[in-house]
């Protein structure tokens with residue numbers, strides 16, 4: 004059994020310490036330990052009270068997430084918490100670190116709660132496709148009121164100790180030693196009363212909410228805004244509705260149990276837990292041991308003050324790391340710094356940061372025109388536009404000035420990292436760090452491993468990614484890396500669908516209904532249709548069939564959102580797409596010119612073709628070893644490309660759909676269009692052997708298939 008509860012006594016107070024490193028989830032051994040030790044304390048006449056704390060730096064991080072969907076050992080959490088709640092000795096929760104999910108629910112079963120200043124408290128179960136199933140939906144509304152409780156449970160965002168005290172979730176913040184304070188606190192309570200409060204008895208706030216329909220209406224609006232397509236939020240609202248309307252606490256608890264089970268059985272739960280563990284696994288590199296030494300990153304530099312450079316610099320400043328922003332052009336640099344300040348001001352205006360903090364972060368971002376200023380940096384991220392020669396020139400210059408322990412990173416979205424490392428003296432210090440736009444917002448960071456990148460550099464950048472509040476995912480140095488490579492097949496299908504008879508809004512609506520945050524044509528309008536068009540003109544290249552419609556639109560001056568017209572029309576200052584019926588004759592013309600007979604296309608065909616193209620390319624990437632594991636691609640798609648988290652990412656979605664079904668469909672598509680569809684042999688093998696997309700294949704498969712990859716036009 005996993006975990007335990009340690010028992011010791013100080014001054015007739017039993018100290019129960021939940022010990023299940025690193026974050027003390029309520030695994031089977033902890034539940035057994037709670038039941039046994041509460042009994043022990045209750046049966047010992049000398050014990051006057053109980054303090055419940057966590058070992059190490061966490062209180063309790065909730066139920067053990069790895070147990071969901073598995074056969075449960077030991078007592079269930081409800082029995083353990085019932086013993087705690089009905090302990091005949093008063094219990095104080097000494098919250099020494101994160102009290103999340105079942106952790107906060109445990110604390111709410113104690114008579115009192117005191118916390119350190121730095122602890123966080125919350126009910127984030129919704130992020131796992133669940134609801135707080137250990138009484139949280141019934142107890143939190145009794146403490147903070149149903150409206151606040153709903154906000155906390157639907158957002159899943161924890162609160163800090165100060166806020167928790169204001170809201171009444173805790174009784175006291177410890178400024179000194181938590182256990183000493185907890186001892187003094189409980190002794191004081193014992194000295195004045197024999198009756199200690201139970202949250203289940205606090206009915207005032209739920210009764211007050213009866214008949215106030217606004218609370219639930221507002222919660223529903225919040226859920227549809229924040230958690231579109233998700234199953235659990237509606238069930239959380241139903242639980243709180245029960246808390247408000249049921250007179251009997253246990254009746255509400257029973258309803259919570261029923262709704263919890265529904266969430267547990269819903270495929271969204273499995274998908275979201277897959278993402279929870281996938282996100283944590285993504286920063287681990289198979290051949291880079293955990294104890295690999297890392298470089299300290301105390302100073303950074305960014306080359307290029309454009310949108311990406313500015314956004315990347317903001318990441319460093321937000322993490323408290325001073326950063327130089329270098330540009331060769333004074334006007335560009337001034338403009339870039341202005342944009343950064345403007346971004347921060349907008350955040351302050353939206354209440355996302357204080358004015359004081361704006362000045363603080365801005366003071367960490369220093370503009371420069373001179374490479375000399377980058378001399379003492381620990382990492383420099385090059386973030387100029389995608390031109391290999393220019394990037395090589397910059398790397399050569401950096402190589403002359405920076406120290407031997409400075410990491411040289413490129414924010415390229417697909418260029419060859421080895422070509423960049425070929426121009427420096429220490430190729431092992433070169434790595435790709437592909438941020439996503441807007442770089443200060445998007446969580447994904449593709450970390451690209453060149454042939455020479457050292458393990459220390461990789462370990463450092465993975466750690467840095469987390470410091471910058473990103474989700475770092477490793478990719479081998481292959482064209483388009485993971486994300487853009489997969490995107491190619493997806494947008495190709497979208498463009499073909501347009502040629503075959505669908506309209507942009509139909510394709511976008513179908514994929515947005517599937518859960519994508521933005522359909523492909525809205526995305527293309529956002530990125531700009533003219534990029535490929537200009538590049539092809541410059542290089543005198545023929546326009547491939549899939550790009551012919553975008554080409555015609557550009558010829559008519561329709562470049563996308565940037566000039567208010569692309570696949571859609573945009574009103575000045577608005578990003579909302581309006582249909583552009585004037586484009587329809589272009590679609591008809593291009594289809595006709597290419598001998599394509601337009602036809603009615605169903606939404607299900609749109610979704611299958613676009614999503615299965617993602618999956619197929621993902622399987623090829625996995626087989627090549629460009630990505631370490633299938634879940635990494637799910638993390639990339641959820642954090643960088645707006646794939647719905649509740650579907651668990653494209654690879655998990657494939658597993659849930661059934662690989663055989665996916666493969667059969669791809670074969671069907673390939674029969675009609677053999678030029679665009681090349682079924683991944685790996686996917687086909689997995690399907691026929693009844694396996695799932697899971698572990699990465701052996702490294703020796705890579706070389707052979709990397710040749711295939713070179714033929715892909717990203």
Ligand code: 3HC
Nearest residue numbers: 026028064065066067068069101103104105135136137283
């Ligand atoms: N169960 C099982 N394992 C957990 C866990 C949990 N509740 N919480 C964290 N872990 C594991 C992680 O998988 C990771 O394992 P690894 O080292 O093998 O990769 C390890 O603990 C450390 O976790 P992090 O890397 O996330 O550590 P951080 O220090 O960055 O963050 C934390 C700590 C803030 C506690 C974060 O881990 C967290 O948010 N955990 C999840 C909290 C949560 O969602 N709780 C609700 C659980 S569901 C529940 O309680 C249902 C109940 O209502 C019935």
